[in-house]
Amino acid sequence: MTTNDNPATRSDRNVERAGKLDTATLSDALDKLGINGQCYKVKARSTDFRLAGRAWTIKYGPAANPPGTVGDYIDDVPEGAVIVLDNGGREDATVWGDILTEIAHRRGIAGTVINGICRDVALCLKLGYPIFSRDHWMRTGKDRVQVEATNIPVNIGEARVQPGDILRGDADGVIVIPHEHEDAVLEAAETIHHAEEAIREACRGGMRLDEARKQFKYHQLQTRGK
Template sequence: MTNDKRNVERASKLDTATLSDALDKLGIAGQCHRIKARSTDFRLAGRAWTLKYGPASNPPGTVGDYIDDVPPGAIVVLDNAGRVDATVWGDILTEIAHRRGLGGTVINGVCRDVALCLKLGYPVFSRDHWMRTGKDRVQVEATNIPVNIGEARVQPGDILRGDADGVIVIPREHEDAVLDTAETIQHAEDAIREACRGGTRLDEARQQFKYHQLQTRGK
Protein backbone atom coordinates (compact mmCIF):
# COMPACT_ATOMS: atom_id res chain seq x y z
CA MET A 1 0.00 0.00 0.00
CA THR A 2 1.36 3.43 -0.92
CA ASN A 3 1.74 6.12 1.71
CA ASP A 4 -1.03 8.10 -0.04
CA LYS A 5 -3.51 5.27 0.45
CA ARG A 6 -2.19 4.39 3.91
CA ASN A 7 -2.77 7.92 5.19
CA VAL A 8 -6.30 8.03 3.80
CA GLU A 9 -6.98 4.75 5.62
CA ARG A 10 -5.49 6.16 8.83
CA ALA A 11 -7.71 9.24 8.52
CA SER A 12 -10.79 7.07 7.94
CA LYS A 13 -10.29 5.47 11.38
CA LEU A 14 -10.27 8.82 13.20
CA ASP A 15 -13.30 11.01 13.84
CA THR A 16 -13.36 14.67 12.90
CA ALA A 17 -13.39 15.81 16.53
CA THR A 18 -10.08 14.07 17.20
CA LEU A 19 -8.59 15.40 13.97
CA SER A 20 -9.80 18.89 14.85
CA ASP A 21 -7.98 18.67 18.18
CA ALA A 22 -4.83 17.55 16.39
CA LEU A 23 -5.06 20.49 13.99
CA ASP A 24 -5.45 22.87 16.93
CA LYS A 25 -2.43 21.38 18.69
CA LEU A 26 -0.32 21.89 15.56
CA GLY A 27 -1.72 25.35 14.79
CA ILE A 28 -3.20 24.30 11.43
CA ALA A 29 -6.54 25.64 10.17
CA GLY A 30 -8.49 22.77 8.63
CA GLN A 31 -11.97 22.79 10.14
CA CYS A 32 -14.62 23.54 7.49
CA HIS A 33 -16.98 25.93 9.25
CA ARG A 34 -20.71 25.21 8.79
CA ILE A 35 -20.20 22.40 6.28
CA LYS A 36 -22.50 19.57 7.39
CA ALA A 37 -23.49 16.10 6.24
CA ARG A 38 -26.90 15.78 4.63
CA SER A 39 -27.27 12.68 6.82
CA THR A 40 -25.60 12.01 10.15
CA ASP A 41 -24.87 8.52 8.82
CA PHE A 42 -22.61 9.87 6.06
CA ARG A 43 -18.86 9.31 6.32
CA LEU A 44 -16.11 10.14 3.84
CA ALA A 45 -12.33 9.94 3.62
CA GLY A 46 -10.30 10.56 0.50
CA ARG A 47 -8.19 13.00 -1.47
CA ALA A 48 -9.57 16.23 -2.89
CA TRP A 49 -10.45 16.88 -6.52
CA THR A 50 -11.29 20.58 -6.59
CA LEU A 51 -13.46 22.91 -8.66
CA LYS A 52 -14.09 26.64 -8.27
CA TYR A 53 -17.26 28.45 -9.37
CA GLY A 54 -17.90 32.13 -10.09
CA PRO A 55 -20.92 34.22 -11.11
CA ALA A 56 -22.21 33.43 -14.58
CA SER A 57 -21.06 35.60 -17.46
CA ASN A 58 -23.24 36.81 -20.35
CA PRO A 59 -23.72 34.53 -22.19
CA PRO A 60 -23.36 32.12 -19.24
CA GLY A 61 -20.75 29.39 -19.07
CA THR A 62 -21.37 25.82 -17.97
CA VAL A 63 -21.95 24.60 -14.43
CA GLY A 64 -19.68 21.71 -15.39
CA ASP A 65 -19.52 18.29 -17.08
CA TYR A 66 -16.46 17.22 -15.09
CA ILE A 67 -17.68 14.19 -13.21
CA ASP A 68 -16.16 11.55 -15.53
CA ASP A 69 -12.71 13.08 -14.97
CA VAL A 70 -12.77 12.52 -11.20
CA PRO A 71 -10.85 9.37 -10.20
CA PRO A 72 -12.56 6.65 -8.12
CA GLY A 73 -12.21 7.22 -4.40
CA ALA A 74 -11.58 10.96 -4.75
CA ILE A 75 -13.67 13.57 -2.95
CA VAL A 76 -15.34 16.13 -5.22
CA VAL A 77 -14.70 19.52 -3.60
CA LEU A 78 -16.83 22.36 -5.00
CA ASP A 79 -16.22 25.97 -3.99
CA ASN A 80 -19.26 28.11 -4.78
CA ALA A 81 -18.10 30.89 -2.44
CA GLY A 82 -20.60 29.80 0.20
CA ARG A 83 -23.61 30.80 -1.93
CA VAL A 84 -26.90 29.37 -0.70
CA ASP A 85 -29.11 30.77 -3.48
CA ALA A 86 -27.93 28.50 -6.32
CA THR A 87 -27.09 24.79 -6.28
CA VAL A 88 -24.07 23.15 -7.91
CA TRP A 89 -24.88 19.48 -7.23
CA GLY A 90 -27.98 17.38 -7.92
CA ASP A 91 -29.33 13.92 -8.64
CA ILE A 92 -27.58 13.24 -11.97
CA LEU A 93 -24.18 14.00 -10.44
CA THR A 94 -25.04 11.92 -7.36
CA GLU A 95 -26.03 8.93 -9.47
CA ILE A 96 -22.91 9.05 -11.65
CA ALA A 97 -20.56 9.72 -8.71
CA HIS A 98 -22.05 6.79 -6.80
CA ARG A 99 -21.80 4.48 -9.81
CA ARG A 100 -18.17 5.47 -10.46
CA GLY A 101 -17.13 4.86 -6.86
CA LEU A 102 -16.23 8.40 -5.87
CA GLY A 103 -15.61 8.98 -2.18
CA GLY A 104 -18.14 11.77 -1.66
CA THR A 105 -18.83 15.44 -2.31
CA VAL A 106 -18.07 18.54 -0.22
CA ILE A 107 -19.63 21.87 -1.22
CA ASN A 108 -18.97 25.41 -0.08
CA GLY A 109 -22.56 26.16 -1.01
CA VAL A 110 -25.73 24.12 -1.42
CA CYS A 111 -26.93 20.97 -3.17
CA ARG A 112 -30.36 19.68 -4.16
CA ASP A 113 -32.10 16.34 -4.81
CA VAL A 114 -31.08 15.18 -1.35
CA ALA A 115 -33.47 12.23 -1.45
CA LEU A 116 -31.27 10.35 -3.92
CA CYS A 117 -28.02 10.74 -1.99
CA LEU A 118 -29.86 9.48 1.09
CA LYS A 119 -31.28 6.52 -0.84
CA LEU A 120 -27.91 5.57 -2.36
CA GLY A 121 -25.88 6.33 0.76
CA TYR A 122 -23.64 8.64 -1.26
CA PRO A 123 -22.08 11.15 1.18
CA VAL A 124 -22.74 14.81 0.43
CA PHE A 125 -21.59 17.57 2.78
CA SER A 126 -22.65 21.18 2.19
CA ARG A 127 -23.81 24.36 3.87
CA ASP A 128 -27.42 23.42 3.24
CA HIS A 129 -29.75 22.14 0.52
CA TRP A 130 -32.21 24.02 -1.66
CA MET A 131 -33.84 23.36 -5.02
CA ARG A 132 -32.90 26.38 -7.20
CA THR A 133 -30.48 25.53 -10.00
CA GLY A 134 -27.09 27.11 -10.50
CA LYS A 135 -27.50 27.03 -14.29
CA ASP A 136 -27.17 30.55 -15.75
CA ARG A 137 -26.29 31.78 -12.25
CA VAL A 138 -22.81 30.32 -11.72
CA GLN A 139 -20.16 28.81 -13.96
CA VAL A 140 -16.93 26.84 -13.67
CA GLU A 141 -13.86 29.06 -13.27
CA ALA A 142 -11.18 26.36 -12.89
CA THR A 143 -10.54 22.82 -11.75
CA ASN A 144 -7.78 21.31 -9.62
CA ILE A 145 -6.72 24.58 -8.03
CA PRO A 146 -6.69 25.67 -4.37
CA VAL A 147 -10.21 26.46 -3.12
CA ASN A 148 -11.88 27.55 0.11
CA ILE A 149 -14.40 25.37 1.92
CA GLY A 150 -15.98 26.81 5.06
CA GLU A 151 -12.99 29.15 5.63
CA ALA A 152 -10.48 26.32 5.24
CA ARG A 153 -8.09 26.12 2.29
CA VAL A 154 -8.21 22.91 0.26
CA GLN A 155 -5.59 22.01 -2.33
CA PRO A 156 -5.88 19.16 -4.83
CA GLY A 157 -4.71 15.96 -3.15
CA ASP A 158 -5.36 17.09 0.43
CA ILE A 159 -7.13 14.53 2.61
CA LEU A 160 -10.74 15.25 3.56
CA ARG A 161 -12.47 13.44 6.40
CA GLY A 162 -16.17 13.88 7.07
CA ASP A 163 -18.62 12.49 9.62
CA ALA A 164 -21.66 13.57 11.63
CA ASP A 165 -19.72 16.49 13.14
CA GLY A 166 -18.61 18.02 9.83
CA VAL A 167 -15.56 18.04 7.56
CA ILE A 168 -11.82 18.31 8.24
CA VAL A 169 -9.11 19.15 5.68
CA ILE A 170 -5.65 17.70 6.29
CA PRO A 171 -3.06 19.53 4.17
CA ARG A 172 -0.81 17.11 2.31
CA GLU A 173 2.38 18.72 3.61
CA HIS A 174 1.26 18.20 7.22
CA GLU A 175 -0.69 14.95 7.01
CA ASP A 176 1.85 12.72 8.76
CA ALA A 177 2.13 15.12 11.69
CA VAL A 178 -1.65 15.60 11.92
CA LEU A 179 -2.37 11.87 11.79
CA ASP A 180 0.37 11.04 14.29
CA THR A 181 -0.96 13.67 16.68
CA ALA A 182 -4.57 12.58 16.23
CA GLU A 183 -3.68 8.95 16.91
CA THR A 184 -1.87 9.98 20.09
CA ILE A 185 -4.94 11.93 21.22
CA GLN A 186 -7.21 9.00 20.39
CA HIS A 187 -5.05 6.56 22.37
CA ALA A 188 -5.06 8.89 25.39
CA GLU A 189 -8.85 9.34 25.28
CA ASP A 190 -9.36 5.58 24.92
CA ALA A 191 -7.13 5.05 27.95
CA ILE A 192 -9.17 7.57 29.95
CA ARG A 193 -12.40 5.77 29.10
CA GLU A 194 -10.93 2.41 29.99
CA ALA A 195 -9.61 3.70 33.31
CA CYS A 196 -13.01 5.15 34.21
CA ARG A 197 -14.70 1.87 33.35
CA GLY A 198 -12.35 0.27 35.85
CA GLY A 199 -13.44 2.63 38.61
CA THR A 200 -10.96 5.52 38.32
CA ARG A 201 -12.39 9.00 38.85
CA LEU A 202 -12.59 11.04 35.67
CA ASP A 203 -10.48 13.89 37.03
CA GLU A 204 -7.78 11.45 38.08
CA ALA A 205 -7.82 9.67 34.72
CA ARG A 206 -7.63 12.96 32.85
CA GLN A 207 -4.68 14.05 34.94
CA GLN A 208 -2.93 10.72 34.45
CA PHE A 209 -3.20 10.84 30.68
CA LYS A 210 -2.69 14.62 30.40
CA TYR A 211 -6.13 15.21 28.88
CA HIS A 212 -6.04 18.97 29.36
CA GLN A 213 -2.83 19.28 27.33
CA LEU A 214 -3.88 17.03 24.43
CA GLN A 215 -5.22 19.84 22.25
CA THR A 216 -3.04 22.70 23.56
CA ARG A 217 -0.54 24.00 21.06
CA GLY A 218 3.08 23.31 21.93
CA LYS A 219 2.35 21.15 25.01
Protein backbone atom coordinates in the same frame (compact mmCIF):
# COMPACT_ATOMS: atom_id res chain seq x y z
CA MET B 1 -7.99 27.77 -16.06
CA THR B 2 -7.73 24.01 -15.73
CA THR B 3 -4.78 21.93 -14.57
CA ASN B 4 -4.32 18.19 -14.76
CA ASP B 5 -1.52 17.57 -12.25
CA ASN B 6 -3.82 16.68 -9.37
CA PRO B 7 -2.61 13.87 -7.06
CA ALA B 8 -6.30 13.15 -6.30
CA THR B 9 -7.04 9.93 -5.11
CA ARG B 10 -4.74 7.13 -4.95
CA SER B 11 -5.40 4.46 -2.39
CA ASP B 12 -2.86 5.18 0.31
CA ARG B 13 -2.17 4.48 3.93
CA ASN B 14 -2.79 8.03 5.16
CA VAL B 15 -6.32 8.10 3.74
CA GLU B 16 -6.95 4.81 5.53
CA ARG B 17 -5.53 6.24 8.77
CA ALA B 18 -7.74 9.32 8.48
CA GLY B 19 -10.79 7.15 7.84
CA LYS B 20 -10.31 5.43 11.21
CA LEU B 21 -10.35 8.71 13.14
CA ASP B 22 -13.34 10.94 13.84
CA THR B 23 -13.40 14.59 12.86
CA ALA B 24 -13.43 15.78 16.49
CA THR B 25 -10.12 14.03 17.16
CA LEU B 26 -8.63 15.31 13.91
CA SER B 27 -9.86 18.82 14.74
CA ASP B 28 -8.05 18.66 18.09
CA ALA B 29 -4.88 17.54 16.31
CA LEU B 30 -5.16 20.45 13.87
CA ASP B 31 -5.51 22.84 16.82
CA LYS B 32 -2.47 21.32 18.51
CA LEU B 33 -0.41 21.98 15.39
CA GLY B 34 -1.87 25.42 14.73
CA ILE B 35 -3.49 24.44 11.41
CA ASN B 36 -6.87 25.80 10.29
CA GLY B 37 -8.57 22.81 8.71
CA GLN B 38 -12.10 22.79 10.13
CA CYS B 39 -14.68 23.54 7.41
CA TYR B 40 -17.06 25.92 9.17
CA LYS B 41 -20.80 25.20 8.78
CA VAL B 42 -20.29 22.46 6.18
CA LYS B 43 -22.37 19.53 7.40
CA ALA B 44 -23.50 16.08 6.31
CA ARG B 45 -26.92 15.80 4.70
CA SER B 46 -27.29 12.68 6.86
CA THR B 47 -25.61 11.94 10.17
CA ASP B 48 -24.88 8.47 8.77
CA PHE B 49 -22.62 9.86 6.05
CA ARG B 50 -18.86 9.28 6.28
CA LEU B 51 -16.12 10.06 3.78
CA ALA B 52 -12.33 9.97 3.52
CA GLY B 53 -10.30 10.66 0.41
CA ARG B 54 -8.14 13.14 -1.45
CA ALA B 55 -9.53 16.37 -2.85
CA TRP B 56 -10.46 16.96 -6.49
CA THR B 57 -11.33 20.65 -6.50
CA ILE B 58 -13.59 22.97 -8.51
CA LYS B 59 -13.92 26.75 -8.23
CA TYR B 60 -17.16 28.48 -9.22
CA GLY B 61 -17.92 32.10 -10.05
CA PRO B 62 -20.89 34.17 -11.24
CA ALA B 63 -22.18 33.20 -14.66
CA ALA B 64 -20.94 35.13 -17.68
CA ASN B 65 -23.05 36.16 -20.68
CA PRO B 66 -23.39 33.73 -22.34
CA PRO B 67 -23.04 31.52 -19.26
CA GLY B 68 -20.52 28.71 -18.91
CA THR B 69 -21.21 25.20 -17.66
CA VAL B 70 -22.08 24.34 -14.07
CA GLY B 71 -20.70 20.81 -14.08
CA ASP B 72 -19.55 18.69 -17.03
CA TYR B 73 -16.48 17.45 -15.14
CA ILE B 74 -17.74 14.27 -13.47
CA ASP B 75 -16.15 11.78 -15.89
CA ASP B 76 -12.69 13.21 -15.17
CA VAL B 77 -12.84 12.59 -11.41
CA PRO B 78 -10.89 9.48 -10.33
CA GLU B 79 -12.42 6.71 -8.26
CA GLY B 80 -11.98 7.28 -4.54
CA ALA B 81 -11.63 11.06 -4.82
CA VAL B 82 -13.62 13.58 -2.81
CA ILE B 83 -15.18 16.20 -5.08
CA VAL B 84 -14.69 19.61 -3.47
CA LEU B 85 -16.85 22.43 -4.85
CA ASP B 86 -16.22 26.05 -3.86
CA ASN B 87 -19.27 28.17 -4.68
CA GLY B 88 -18.20 30.95 -2.35
CA GLY B 89 -20.66 29.86 0.33
CA ARG B 90 -23.65 30.87 -1.83
CA GLU B 91 -26.97 29.52 -0.61
CA ASP B 92 -29.19 30.90 -3.40
CA ALA B 93 -28.12 28.51 -6.18
CA THR B 94 -27.06 24.88 -6.14
CA VAL B 95 -24.03 23.32 -7.82
CA TRP B 96 -24.93 19.63 -7.25
CA GLY B 97 -27.99 17.51 -7.94
CA ASP B 98 -29.30 14.02 -8.63
CA ILE B 99 -27.57 13.33 -11.97
CA LEU B 100 -24.17 14.07 -10.45
CA THR B 101 -25.06 12.03 -7.35
CA GLU B 102 -26.04 8.99 -9.42
CA ILE B 103 -22.92 9.09 -11.60
CA ALA B 104 -20.55 9.78 -8.70
CA HIS B 105 -22.05 6.90 -6.71
CA ARG B 106 -21.77 4.52 -9.68
CA ARG B 107 -18.15 5.50 -10.34
CA GLY B 108 -16.98 4.94 -6.77
CA ILE B 109 -16.27 8.55 -5.85
CA ALA B 110 -15.84 8.91 -2.09
CA GLY B 111 -18.20 11.86 -1.63
CA THR B 112 -18.84 15.53 -2.29
CA VAL B 113 -18.04 18.58 -0.14
CA ILE B 114 -19.63 21.92 -1.07
CA ASN B 115 -18.97 25.47 0.07
CA GLY B 116 -22.56 26.22 -0.87
CA ILE B 117 -25.69 24.12 -1.33
CA CYS B 118 -26.92 21.00 -3.08
CA ARG B 119 -30.37 19.77 -4.13
CA ASP B 120 -32.14 16.45 -4.77
CA VAL B 121 -31.18 15.27 -1.30
CA ALA B 122 -33.58 12.31 -1.43
CA LEU B 123 -31.36 10.44 -3.90
CA CYS B 124 -28.14 10.81 -1.93
CA LEU B 125 -29.99 9.50 1.12
CA LYS B 126 -31.38 6.57 -0.86
CA LEU B 127 -27.99 5.64 -2.35
CA GLY B 128 -25.96 6.42 0.76
CA TYR B 129 -23.75 8.78 -1.25
CA PRO B 130 -22.05 11.20 1.20
CA ILE B 131 -22.73 14.89 0.55
CA PHE B 132 -21.53 17.61 2.90
CA SER B 133 -22.73 21.16 2.27
CA ARG B 134 -23.87 24.36 3.99
CA ASP B 135 -27.51 23.51 3.28
CA HIS B 136 -29.83 22.25 0.56
CA TRP B 137 -32.38 24.06 -1.61
CA MET B 138 -33.87 23.41 -5.02
CA ARG B 139 -32.91 26.45 -7.15
CA THR B 140 -30.52 25.61 -9.98
CA GLY B 141 -27.12 27.18 -10.49
CA LYS B 142 -27.57 27.08 -14.27
CA ASP B 143 -27.21 30.59 -15.73
CA ARG B 144 -26.29 31.82 -12.24
CA VAL B 145 -22.84 30.30 -11.65
CA GLN B 146 -20.21 28.60 -13.79
CA VAL B 147 -17.03 26.56 -13.38
CA GLU B 148 -14.00 28.87 -13.31
CA ALA B 149 -11.25 26.31 -12.75
CA THR B 150 -10.54 22.76 -11.65
CA ASN B 151 -7.72 21.36 -9.51
CA ILE B 152 -6.69 24.65 -7.94
CA PRO B 153 -6.68 25.72 -4.26
CA VAL B 154 -10.20 26.57 -3.03
CA ASN B 155 -11.86 27.68 0.21
CA ILE B 156 -14.38 25.48 2.02
CA GLY B 157 -15.94 26.93 5.16
CA GLU B 158 -12.94 29.22 5.82
CA ALA B 159 -10.43 26.39 5.35
CA ARG B 160 -8.07 26.20 2.38
CA VAL B 161 -8.22 22.99 0.34
CA GLN B 162 -5.59 22.10 -2.24
CA PRO B 163 -5.84 19.26 -4.77
CA GLY B 164 -4.68 16.08 -3.10
CA ASP B 165 -5.36 17.19 0.49
CA ILE B 166 -7.14 14.61 2.64
CA LEU B 167 -10.81 15.31 3.44
CA ARG B 168 -12.50 13.51 6.31
CA GLY B 169 -16.21 13.88 7.03
CA ASP B 170 -18.61 12.42 9.57
CA ALA B 171 -21.67 13.44 11.61
CA ASP B 172 -19.77 16.37 13.16
CA GLY B 173 -18.70 17.96 9.88
CA VAL B 174 -15.66 18.05 7.60
CA ILE B 175 -11.95 18.65 8.15
CA VAL B 176 -9.15 19.06 5.64
CA ILE B 177 -5.62 17.78 6.30
CA PRO B 178 -3.08 19.69 4.17
CA HIS B 179 -0.92 17.19 2.31
CA GLU B 180 2.31 18.82 3.51
CA HIS B 181 1.28 18.26 7.16
CA GLU B 182 -0.67 15.02 6.95
CA ASP B 183 1.87 12.78 8.71
CA ALA B 184 2.14 15.18 11.66
CA VAL B 185 -1.65 15.69 11.90
CA LEU B 186 -2.40 11.98 11.76
CA GLU B 187 0.28 11.14 14.32
CA ALA B 188 -1.08 13.79 16.71
CA ALA B 189 -4.66 12.60 16.17
CA GLU B 190 -3.74 8.97 16.83
CA THR B 191 -1.99 10.02 20.06
CA ILE B 192 -5.11 11.91 21.16
CA HIS B 193 -7.35 8.97 20.23
CA HIS B 194 -5.28 6.47 22.21
CA ALA B 195 -5.13 8.77 25.25
CA GLU B 196 -8.90 9.28 25.24
CA GLU B 197 -9.48 5.53 24.90
CA ALA B 198 -7.17 4.99 27.88
CA ILE B 199 -9.15 7.55 29.92
CA ARG B 200 -12.43 5.79 29.12
CA GLU B 201 -10.99 2.41 30.03
CA ALA B 202 -9.57 3.74 33.31
CA CYS B 203 -12.96 5.20 34.25
CA ARG B 204 -14.69 1.94 33.40
CA GLY B 205 -12.31 0.35 35.90
CA GLY B 206 -13.39 2.70 38.66
CA MET B 207 -10.91 5.59 38.39
CA ARG B 208 -12.23 9.11 38.90
CA LEU B 209 -12.41 11.14 35.69
CA ASP B 210 -10.22 13.94 37.01
CA GLU B 211 -7.53 11.45 38.01
CA ALA B 212 -7.71 9.65 34.65
CA ARG B 213 -7.46 12.94 32.77
CA LYS B 214 -4.45 13.94 34.87
CA GLN B 215 -2.74 10.58 34.37
CA PHE B 216 -3.13 10.66 30.59
CA LYS B 217 -2.51 14.43 30.27
CA TYR B 218 -5.94 15.10 28.80
CA HIS B 219 -5.76 18.86 29.22
CA GLN B 220 -2.55 19.05 27.17
CA LEU B 221 -3.74 16.90 24.27
CA GLN B 222 -5.08 19.76 22.16
CA THR B 223 -2.77 22.50 23.45
CA ARG B 224 -0.37 23.83 20.87
CA GLY B 225 3.26 22.99 21.55
CA LYS B 226 2.56 20.68 24.51
